[in-house]
Amino acid sequence: MIDTTDPALSAPFRPEDCTFEFTKQWNEDPNIITYIQVKARHPVAGTCSPDPSDDEKAPASQAGEVGTMLFVRILRRAFQRGGFHTFMDDHHADLENLSSSLFNDNGRLKPGVLDGVVHRGTGVWGNELNQGEIVFILEMDVKEQFQSQGLGTAMLSKLLATQRVQVADNVMCWPCPTGKAVNGISCSEYDALKNRQISFFRKNGFRRIGHTPFFGYSPNPTHPSHMIAAAADANEKPKEELPGLSSADMIAMIGGM
Secondary structure, eight states, X not given: OOOOOOTTOXXXXXXXXXXXXXXXXXXXXXXXXXXXXXXXXXXXXXXXXXXXXXXXXXXGGGTTEEEEEXXXXXXXXXXXXXXXXXXXHHHOHHHHHHHHHHBOTTSSBOTTSSOHHHHHTTSOOSGGGGSSOEEEEEEEEEOGGGTTSSHHHHHHHHHHTSTTSOTTOEEEEOOOXXXXXXXXXXXHHHHHHHHHHHHHHHHTTOEEOTTSSOEEEOSOTTOGGGGSOGGGSOOOOOTTTSOOOOHHHHXXXXXXX
């Protein structure tokens, strides 16, 4: 069971007591892609180690930090003459997977990706994926003792309420456990962790894009994805029908990240 207490807290943890800082991260292509980190800070929680035997103090820059999120905003109009795939590959492996799976080299939806009964899933996604800009969530991390208490949802809500997400934009993610979370775990444990991530994004209004591993959220309140219940969302295609990496392949590839 996850310990949801913190030695510094005298009252239950509440996400609404947190402040959320949005900070641009440096990158060499700021006119095309913007990296923004979100830090959730609590006035009391997180200011001391949850392990009483640990005498190390958190750096001042991390004091009160209970969660972080990293997302990017990509201006697709910069790729009218091509180069989208190479650009995305140069920036992040998740962005390369997104671009090669869904989009052509101009950053537009590939013909056939969502066509027909086999590929379209629930059928709620289509050519609107060619509109607006791409906002892609790369990372989200909530300290273990504050998980399952609404902090992840609060960070997402803050993002979606900012001017960084416009009504025509498409917010996307790839629920895929990485880093320390997958070190030494079995395939069944990996799948369980992945399913938890998928459930989290579905709870927050994201729906699978076709039968791909990627999920989308539309800021447009009339978008048909908002009419699909989480339980009615499409599943990812079996590996033999939609080629991709198995759980074992994913663990082997990202376990050391």
